[in-house]
Amino acid sequence: MEKQKFTDRFSTVFADQNFFKKQKRIALKNCGLIDPENIDDYIFANGYTALATVLSEMTPEDVIKSVKDSGLRGRGGAGFPTGIKWESTAKQVNDEKFVVCNADEGDPGAFMDRSVIEGDPHAIVEGMAIGAYAIGAKKGVVYLRAEYPLAIKRLQKAIEDARKANFLGKNILGSSFSFDMEIRLGAGAFVCGEETALMNSIEGKRGMPRTRPPFPSVSGLFDKPTLLNNVETWANISSIIVNGAEWFSSIGVGKSKGTKVFALAGKITNTGLAEIPMGMTLREIIYDVGGGIPNGKKFKAVQTGGPSGGCLTESMLDTTIDYESLTKAGSIMGSGGMIVIDEDACMVNIAKFFLEFTQSESCGKCVPCREGIKRMLEILTRITDGEGQTGDIEKLEELGNMIKKASLCGLGQSAPNPVLSTIKNFREEYEDHVNNKRCKCVVCEKLITYTINDKCIGCSACRRSCPVGAIAGLPKEKHTIHEDLCIKCGKCFRSCKFHAIDKTSIAKEQK
């Protein structure tokens, strides 16, 4: 490809100055710039240089040292130091070892992994080949969700092209190192993003987590030592090799080095992926990169870390984005979901939404997660339905804390986070629901009251739209809603052209 064409493409993609100014792209460095289906594009963009360097100049120990020195930590959520994982897998003596890429991205609204694989599939191939060289594996598996057909197609092509170019296969680039990889498709279970469940799934078993120890580095896929990293982690490897560990560790803050890709979603102007250096504050990412809250609404909370992360409030906006600070603030880094919530949202309802997701995705193996999250969801549902009882909030806390500490895998251990963090930061909203049967934000359906005000001209549109005949009134006279009959479907509210219907939530004792 000609250089001019390359830069042209660069300028169109990166024209949005505000969005990109504060970003730092490492994992996404090629996404949108190169033709992902063309291996030459990747090579032109310095691709496979790292693999060539590793094979010709570095011992496996050098590679591991480099990854360790870079300070890279797992981008899948837990943030375990990548180099240490590599080192302990390399230490195992076994004829057969595996490298695995976790591409079972399941967080609702998150598509970091998908973008990397669709936009730069060779980065994964190269990263895994380097990892395999470092730990002494000959075989790699990418566990990719079947719902990403384009990613599957592109990665498959990348693997085939890499094979043809001898970046995969026997005696790669003339060295004594041989390595090949294949794709295994996940069938859509969220829990299969958990590393041990993922390995069970690859083995053809039900995707249920295994007990740890033994850790995958000792006994993983098919009971062999296995190095498992997330897509984004693998995508960082070649850059670390090419630019050096020192360069990588100069980016970021504290124990969190490099960058992190976030999927900005919710009530934010610029939704989409943003890769930012660690250490940026939440305020910067939301207001500078994300462009703030649309429609002049006020910021209320930000949920980081996907469905099992926590909700952080306005007062925490100056928290820096790194593993330790987010955990300290009561949330997690997770795999990089970031959902911004504005003043219109009811936090109890938000917590219920996330819990509905984790509840239905629990694998059913361990009791706290399988039974406990169900009970938490029942209590939350009861609260949002206006049937909350005194003590319900305390029950949520008791169950939530127990489930966090007693569950078998990361899914259960983090599932109560949205509830616990919203109780911690928005307790008054919970109490309002329980004690006053009121949803201040007028979101919880069963706590809403529809009334007709004086703007009513008696056009009867609402009366005709009501499916249960709860609205009465003579033509050209003010109509009324019979509250006992109203099923709170909201049809009248939507049908009225005169703003004559009020949607309110009134405290019990004021009724």
Place this chain on the structure above:
Amino acid sequence: MSTIKVFINDKEYTVESDITIMQACDAIGIKIPRLCYHPKLAISSGCRICIVEVEGMRNFVASCSYPVNEGMKIHTNTDEIRKARKDILELILDNHPKDCNACVRDEVCELQQLASTIGLRERKFEGVKREKYVDDSSPSIVNNHEKCILCGRCVKVCAQIQNISAIDYANRGFNTVIVPAFNDKIANSICTLCGQCVNVCPTAALTEKNYTQDVFKILNDKTKIKVAQVAPSVRVAIGEAFGIPAGSNMEREIAHALKLLGFDYVFDSQFSADLTIMEEANEFLERLNGKGKLPMITSCSSGWMKAMEQFHPDLIDNVSTCKSPMSMMSSVVKSYFADKIGKKSTDIINVAIMCCVAKKYEAQRPELAMEDGAHATDYVITTRELAWMIKSAGIDFKNLKGQDFDAPLGLSTGAATIFGVTGGVMEAAIRTAYELATNKPLENIDITSVRGNEGIKEGSIEINGQEIRVAVASGLGNAHKLLEAAKKDPNKYHFIEIMACPGGCIGGGGQPYAGIRDLPFDPKLVNERAKALYKADELNKIRRSHENPAIIKLYEDFLGKPLGEKSHKYLHTHYKQKFPKGIIRKSKEK
């Protein structure tokens, strides 16, 4: 063995270095409450009841799987841990029926015992429960989803010990259930009905199909002759259900109790075990002389028979055509014995007391029916069911005087007694085959190479200068292993004994549940039962089946000779390949 120091509840202990926290605590006398854990099965850490606190760890740790390490500080009974355990137990109970008093496992329920240990005193989180669903399609095993707590022991025993994998988890989260493949019924599945899942189930989610009410009803029917027969391994296990130490031989008490229950005749399946040996030993000698396929494989175990028809149809010609001792007895009772007392076979109700749940299925096999189409064995009840019937009828089992089995079908030899333990059928058959073939007494009657609790055993004996190589497997997982080896080298063995349950019938799926705080399916327990059977063999004056005078008389009066015409009619059967869901019928075989 290297050791390390750990701190358990602030006290220092020296423990083995490569064990789990649970094992370390067991060793010092602290039994951490547990539920899904079983020492014979892979550890899944699913129930989370056995959690403990380890200093420095953010979360609780499942003690069943977490290894100890030097200087580890473990707390098993802090307020927080006790509260968490209570919450977890409540979560289990909240999704479990509250009808303990109306449950077959009342008093012998592990979940009930766990609740009393943990001391749950209030319920806080109750909500919806899992859907009611009872699969009673099979004549042997009932799966009641409502009572299932998803501990997964049944799944593991089926896959890891029996190598069948008839059941597994289906669906996710709160909707998870344990079902046969394709969410189908047990009767349509590859389940061999061995009942090991029932043995390890902590609740009444998996139970035998209970026929006690039918049997009580029949006992009150004055128009019928009620005949009972008792399997060898029942007598050395039933005591456990009454708090009598494991390995006590209760045969005289059982005979007495059955009479008190109202049976007219109480016979001994050991008699028909002797009869089986007469037929089987002769069949073996025939095959050895070129009439039929070798190796010959035993056919006593009903679970194994179903497994064979499903998974090893290529071995149908290798399997002995002998019916099981239970079915032989039932046939003889409804023919020979009926004639003898001047009754029709339809006047007689045969009730078999077995250690086995697969026998319930065997009893209903159409090929084992009498000439009129009626089942030879009318009811099969397990050791557990009999124990309950005895209790329910108010019989003071512990203090019974005891009495002998009725003549003539109650007399048996030591060879028949050891049918109840793995290797026993082989040993009994060798004793008879050797002497029938050589006309010389067998010098060492104890054939120890086929004894012991190893899953697969081998031995050999010389008969008329020919080395006869035999092999024994118990547990279907071991059976598969042995048979694969035998298929690879068809000349490797002459005679193979297979028992579906680990340890043989003494480890059967119908044996008493473990007592309070004991382990189900405990190898120690099975050993005690085995010892009692070998002791009874030793004490018997007659230890060879062909020397049983009642057997000799049966042949004189009725059957003629082994493998004769009448034998074939009443004592032998045939097998047919089976295609439950999941076994693919190849077009050729249609």
